[in-house]
Amino acid sequence: MTLAIEHLEVSYGRLAAVRDATVTVASGEIVALVGPNGAGKSTTLLAAAGALQPRGGTITLDGASLLGLSPEQRVRRDLAMVPEGREIFRTLTVAENLTVAAGAGRAKPGTAEVMDELLALFPILRERLRQPAGQLSGGEQQQLAIARALMTRPRYLLIDEPSLGLAPLVVKRVYEMLTELRRRQGLAILVVEQSMRRVLSVADKVCVMRDGRVVATFAGEDLSDRRRLEQVYFGLAD
Amino acid sequence: MVQTLINAISLGSIYALVALGIGLLFGVLKVINFAHGDFITIGAFALIIPSSQAAAEMGIGLMPWPLVIAGVAAVVVLTALAAEFLVFRPLRGADSATVMIASFALGYFLQSSLLLVFGSRPKSVNLWSQLNVPVVLGGAETSLLQIIIIAATALLIAGLGFLMRYTSVGLAMRAAAENFRMARLVGVRANLVIGAAIALSGILAAAVSLLIVVQTGVLSYRMGVPLMIFGFVATVIGGMGSLLGSAVGGFAVGIVSVLAQTFLPESARPFRDAVVFSVVFLVLMLRPKGLIGGGQRGERI
């Protein structure tokens, strides 16, 4: 049970944003994709979710190729995404943001239960159900974006810079939720961050991306060698 | 005075329906469908038996009124869905300008087809002419038809509002109108939403077909063109991408138009449309995003 992105290449017109990215996420794993601004992390996630068409490479879920499937079809294969900047539907209410994701997913039974479960996990959203989502604070919006993705009941969650623009305490809370979700539902998570520091404590595996390439992947023991990780991140070593 | 007001609101109703049809599809596709006026023309011609004879012979138009409505709506919705399958869907992912030009081409294609089948001469038809009876309302004389136009429009707008607000396809359309890519990323089916929007715009076009034919009694293969222009203008001044804006814009254009017609001196009447467009220009100068403009992101699939 794996989401495998292998030798991915994605371009915007002439610009080759991703040249060679390989990242695999096994079920129940938290994998971090880190790298400086412009490295191609968001592009990689968008291609995995089906919002961009890759020029080369493969993307498979449990062995079956996802290439050629639309984003909405990938949602039905249990892949969900929280994009950079959260992109909640600002003109819809909090409840509508959640419902639209539930109604759109495959007609899974027990939508009401999922909603209840999620509102228990994100109590602040319950208080704001009838408010336009645009009125939420940044931290609340991030929680809504995560809850919205979870409404589709994914097995794999792609999440792009969840800490962006949030206060440190709020970031801590968001990461606690992600680990909690992994523990409770065996959710596999591919999280993108610019900074290595944030993800080291939660990730089973860290992939470092630079100039469109995943240049190194660290797991297990290697993750504790911070100095080496930093050297790779800053391009001082391979 | 009341009479002028009723005239203004009933003309505004027609424009509001046209603008809503344009606005619905714009919401999800971010493209103005310039063939929308020709959808209206198709609906009008659906009433009669295809022939190039000068005298029109009623076909669908002879049926009991609920069937006339259903028949015309079916023809226009099928035309709209065919346009989606044959024109818009193959161009998914193309840039807005390309799709817009394609919709122009589609409009010309529909006009030419009508010209080929029905000939170029306008045909007079007699649909529900008993509705043109005068009625007295609040001391002013108006016609039953004006009242029906206003009532039908109110009903359609209410129905559309209900659908957008309380149904899952309406919710999906609102999400897609705000951020199409994100809507797809939470599983909203792009084709379903666009299909629903164009089918609904077809229903609104069909309503306009019927109201216009009853009012004017004339069919012509370019009858939808002026409606399209005013409806488009209404969509723009209302604020692109806001359905409320489209409706408000439609009423505004209708009202300004009737006021200009009523209060301009006799010699200036031919410039009525110029006055309307000057007002439009002024509105856009003062509020570049339209009367109800704002918040929408112009993002496309």
Ligand SMILES: Nc1ncnc2c1ncn2[C@@H]1O[C@H](COP(=O)(O)OP(=O)(O)O)[C@@H](O)[C@H]1O
């Ligand atoms: N929509 C776009 N159009 C053109 N170029 C883009 C677009 N999005 C990103 N890029 C470019 O692609 C490269 C990778 O961007 P991105 O994937 O957003 O990097 P990251 O998420 O790692 O910061 C950058 O050079 C960026 O400028």
Ligand SMILES: [Mg+2]
């Ligand atoms: Mg990014």
